[in-house]
Amino acid sequence: MVNKIWGFFIIIGVVVCLLTGKVDVLNNEILECTKSSLDMIVKIFPVMALWLGIMNIATESGLLHKLSNLLSPLLQKLFPEIPKGHESLSLIASNISANMFGLGNAATPFGLKAMKSLQSLNDKKDTASRSMITFLVLNTSGVTIIPTTIISLRLMYGSTKPTEVVFACILATVISTIGGLIVDRILARRR
Amino acid sequence: MIERISSLIIPLLVLIVVGYGIFKKINVYDVFVDGATESFDMVLTMFPCLLGMIFGINIFLKSDVLNYVFTFLKPLFSRLNVPIEIFPMMILRPISGSSSLAILNNLFAHYGPDSFIGRLASVIQGSTDTTFYILTLYFGSIGIKKIRYSLWAGLAADVIGIVSAVVIVNLFFGA
Incomplete structure (x- = not known):
């Protein structure tokens, strides 16, 4: 999918540039993109390093674990098929808590473990269970409460109010999560 | 008001995380450095994707x-x-x-x-x-x-x- 879109972007871009006589612009851009991508990675790198470091403290000190304990009762309602006290619930909670801080990369290992644990409850091993799909929807709708990466990047690019988007982000996330869960329930009932 | 609160979010997050780490007697600095070290791997895997995407998107946009x-x-x-x-x-x-x-x-x-x-x-x-x-x-x-x-x-x-x-x-x- 990414491959097709990427190829499409380049083919269309080059052909249109050639047809409209923008060869110089194109040449310039092809050389320039290496510099701009290096600039970007230089901007992103320290931001990621900082938050990975902070998050590591939160993981090691058990703060993330505490937060996931708070979430467990709510999750029990969203995942009625999971037996009470099953380890997959706490793994899902850890994944969601890490996502809340806008740190998708810290969340992934918990997510993979949670899926494995959900698989142990699954009857048909090659087919996605309802709980798995609900968990997936929670992840794809994004449950970010503090978009740390975005705030830091805004600051890097000279925003005067880097945190002004936080409430808009939270509101949009809540709507997309609730909406996603409703669609999930409707589709689950249908089939 | 909202601006005041949202500008406090990051400092408070840092304070809570580091404060709780100290309270739990974690070697906060060492743990921070360990976590931050992981970013090297991440950047290395990210850079090629980033370069490719900037390349594709910018050609597309420039046209x-x-x-x-x-x-x-x-x-x-x-x-x-x-x-x-x-x-x-x-x-x-x-x-x-x-x-x-x-x-x-x-x-x-x-x-x-x-x-x-x-x-x-x-x-x-x-x-x-x-x-x-x-x-x-x-x-x-x-x-x-x-x-x-x-x-x-x-x-x-x-x-x-x-x-x-x-x-x-x-x-x-x-x-």
């Missing part, structure tokens, strides 16, 4: 093809108060996290984070996640072949997220 091909989309977009420049991000957000992060950087560099485009891009990035990536990674890791309705449910969440981002940014920061 001004958006102006030709999406002439018919433009009135619709502007009626909805969505700058056409956001279009590539909307398409790629569910597909690849590093590409949409690259686009976000690109939009910040071109239009500035405090522009309408910059704000909208921030909220879209913050309120959705990469459905295709998560689906492939999570289901791939446990050998699920029949994904049933999960793609549709995941994409629905993305569409709802992007639409609500547009509505909310217009309400909050209306151009």
Whole structure:
């Protein structure tokens, strides 16, 4: 999918540039993109390093674990098929808590473990269970409460109010999560 | 008021995390350095994706093809108060996290984070996640072949997220 879109972007871009006589612009851009991508990675790198470091403290000190304990009762309602006290619930909670801080990369290992644990409850091993799909929807709708990466990047690019988007982000996330869960329930009932 | 609170979010987060670490007698500095070290691997895997995406997207944008091909989309977009420049991000957000992060950087560099485009891009990035990536990674890791309705449910969440981002940014920061 990414491959097709990427190829499409380049083919269309080059052909249109050639047809409209923008060869110089194109040449310039092809050389320039290496510099701009290096600039970007230089901007992103320290931001990621900082938050990975902070998050590591939160993981090691058990703060993330505490937060996931708070979430467990709510999750029990969203995942009625999971037996009470099953380890997959706490793994899902850890994944969601890490996502809340806008740190998708810290969340992934918990997510993979949670899926494995959900698989142990699954009857048909090659087919996605309802709980798995609900968990997936929670992840794809994004449950970010503090978009740390975005705030830091805004600051890097000279925003005067880097945190002004936080409430808009939270509101949009809540709507997309609730909406996603409703669609999930409707589709689950249908089939 | 909201601004006051939101500008406190990051400092408070740092205070709570580090404070709790000290309270729990963790070697906070060592643990921080360990965590930050992981960023090297991440940057190394990210850079090629970033370069590729900037390459593709910038050639595409420089050709001004958006102006030709999406002439018919433009009135619709502007009626909805969505700058056409956001279009590539909307398409790629569910597909690849590093590409949409690259686009976000690109939009910040071109239009500035405090522009309408910059704000909208921030909220879209913050309120959705990469459905295709998560689906492939999570289901791939446990050998699920029949994904049933999960793609549709995941994409629905993305569409709802992007639409609500547009509505909310217009309400909050209306151009």
